[in-house]
Amino acid sequence: MKEFDITDKIATAFGAGLMLLGIVGLGLVELVAGKPxxxxxxxxxxxxxxxxxxxxxxLRTGLVLLGLAVLFAWGVYRAATPDRGVDQTPTEVTAD
Known part of the structure; x- marks a missing residue:
């Protein structure tokens, strides 16, 4: 399991923040503005x-899609980088 470093924290916070702004933040602005x-x-x-x-x-859709794109790019980055916490030396396995 990979540990979260500063890059991971920034990417997840930025992506989730964009989605929350687009869905919740601007949704509340719509509610405060009144009907319809x-x-x-x-x-x-x-x-x-x-x-x-x-x-x-x-604008709202664009913010949500941008947040999803940031999270997707972060996921691709996480999948492409090797795990730094695991020892990469090969181990010898004997058969029974």
Whole structure:
């Protein structure tokens, strides 16, 4: 099992922080802004826009996807780097 070093802590905190900001943080901003909670502009029968979302949904989606990309890149980095805590010397195994 690999130990977490400073790179791991930074990557996981940054990736999770972006996802939390996009989902929870901006979701709370939408709630505080009030109704409607729709991700698209609402129109009336005449086609006039009567309400817009407070935060653009593409911004929220972009933050979540960026957070996922950071966590994916961190996972690839972890898989590609060797485990520094394990002794790499070969051991001799005898058969019975």
């Amino acid at each position: 909670y729709s991700p698209v502009p609402l129109t009336n029968e005449a086609g006039d826009v009567i309400a817009n979302p407070a935060i653009d949904p593409t």
